[in-house]
Amino acid sequence: MSNYTLKERLLKTLEGEEVDRVPVLAVTQTGTKDLMNLTHYYWPEAHWNANALAQLAISAHKEIGFEAVRIPYCLTVLLEAMGCEIEIGDVTRQTSVRGHPYNSRKPIPIGEFSKEILKKGRIPTMIQAIKIIKETTRDKVPIIAGAEGPVTIASGLVEVTTLMRWFIREKEGLSQYLKYGTDAMIAYANALFDAGADVFAVLDPVASPELINPKDFNEIVMPFYHEISEKLKGHTILHICGEISRILPYIKESEFLGLSIEEKTDIKEAKDVLGDKIKIIGNISSSSTLLNGTYDEVYQECITAIKKGTDVLAPGCGLAPMTPIKNCIAMINARNDYYK
Numbered sequence: 001m002s003n004y005t006l007k008e009r010l011l012k013t014l015e016g017e018e019v020d021r022v023p024v025l026a027v028t029q030t031g032t033k034d035l036m037n038l039t040h041y042y043w044p045e046a047h048w049n050a051n052a053l054a055q056l057a058i059s060a061h062k063e064i065g066f067e068a069v070r071i072p073y074c075l076t077v078l079l080e081a082m083g084c085e086i087e088i089g090d091v092t093r094q095t096s097v098r099g100h101p102y103n104s105r106k107p108i109p110i111g112e113f114s115k116e117i118l119k120k121g122r123i124p125t126m127i128q129a130i131k132i133i134k135e136t137t138r139d140k141v142p143i144i145a146g147a148e149g150p151v152t153i154a155s156g157l158v159e160v161t162t163l164m165r166w167f168i169r170e171k172e173g174l175s176q177y178l179k180y181g182t183d184a185m186i187a188y189a190n191a192l193f194d195a196g197a198d199v200f201a202v203l204d205p206v207a208s209p210e211l212i213n214p215k216d217f218n219e220i221v222m223p224f225y226h227e228i229s230e231k232l233k234g235h236t237i238l239h240i241c242g243e244i245s246r247i248l249p250y251i252k253e254s255e256f257l258g259l260s261i262e263e264k265t266d267i268k269e270a271k272d273v274l275g276d277k278i279k280i281i282g283n284i285s286s287s288s289t290l291l292n293g294t295y296d297e298v299y300q301e302c303i304t305a306i307k308k309g310t311d312v313l314a315p316g317c318g319l320a321p322m323t324p325i326k327n328c329i330a331m332i333n334a335r336n337d338y339y340k
């Protein structure tokens with residue numbers, strides 16, 4: 001048996017130390033209907049109530065066996081605090097951004113980020129939930145907090161097609177928005193580290209090469225990622241959705257400790273580019289195998305991912321709410337059997 005706590009094993013993995021086995025966990029959302037039925041903490045309440053938020057997240061550790069507790073269940077906490085109108089969703093629909101307060105052909109000056117935002121919306125709820133999780137898990141299970149990254153923040157503030165236009169025609173105005181989002185994200189993440197989070201995952205789906213060309217990613221977005229990885233107080237992970245092999249050479253220099261990838265990006269190819277610089281997290285298909293596959297299919301995909309060299313076995317993206325709990329448990333069993 002290992003002498004590591006789950007927290008030590010994950011942190012050492014991200015720091016690049018040899019450990020006895022790959023951790024198995026999620027750095028993306030873990031709220032599923034099966035877990036809601038087991039805990040009786042349901043969306044949408046679990047997005048707004050600190051205890052429900054904490055308990056549903058803890059159940060992914062207790063009931064599935066994921067070796068971390070991960071919150072929240074959406075990419076709207078910061079955007080809500082910044083004034084975006086939020087669609088609250090329901091038991092199987094995540095919260096989403098409904099209103100984009102800065103949507104305009106020409107960028108409206110957004111000004112400087114103010115720390116007042118940290119008192120707004122669900123940010124105090126997140127801080128309280130982290131304290132509840134810390135107390136419940138007695139600091140042995142790593143707490144992973146996640147939030148929307150700067151490009152996704154900008155797309156929430158101005159709307160995604162407007163943002164795509166700004167990437168071509170309004171680079172200066174765009175940079176002000178990315179700066180604003182970066183400053184907000186750093187302050188928010190560090191407040192969550194202060195509250196007890198162990199790892200912070202920056203989730204930036206809108207930065208995917210499926211939406212932004214790799215040259216713009218390198219020239220416009222990367223400087224903000226450098227600033228984030230430099231200023232965050234704790235262990236950092238980046239998650240970008242889709243097939244991201246074209247931007248891996250840039251991400252390699254980002255100084256994030258971990259990179260969470262979907263199944264569209266091959267683990268072995270990613271490792272060939274990243275070498276030892278960034279640990280790979282992933283990439284069991286959350287939209288296909290975990291949601292619709294059989295137990296055996298998930299199990300086999302996990303064994304393959306470990307053989308290809310994943311450093312942390314994890315779903316490729318957020319769990320779909322209808323993901324069957326047995327498919328998640330297949331991940332734990334595959335990892336355990338691999339090391340028998």
Ligand SMILES: [Zn+2]
Nearest residue numbers: 240241317318
């Ligand atoms: Zn994703």
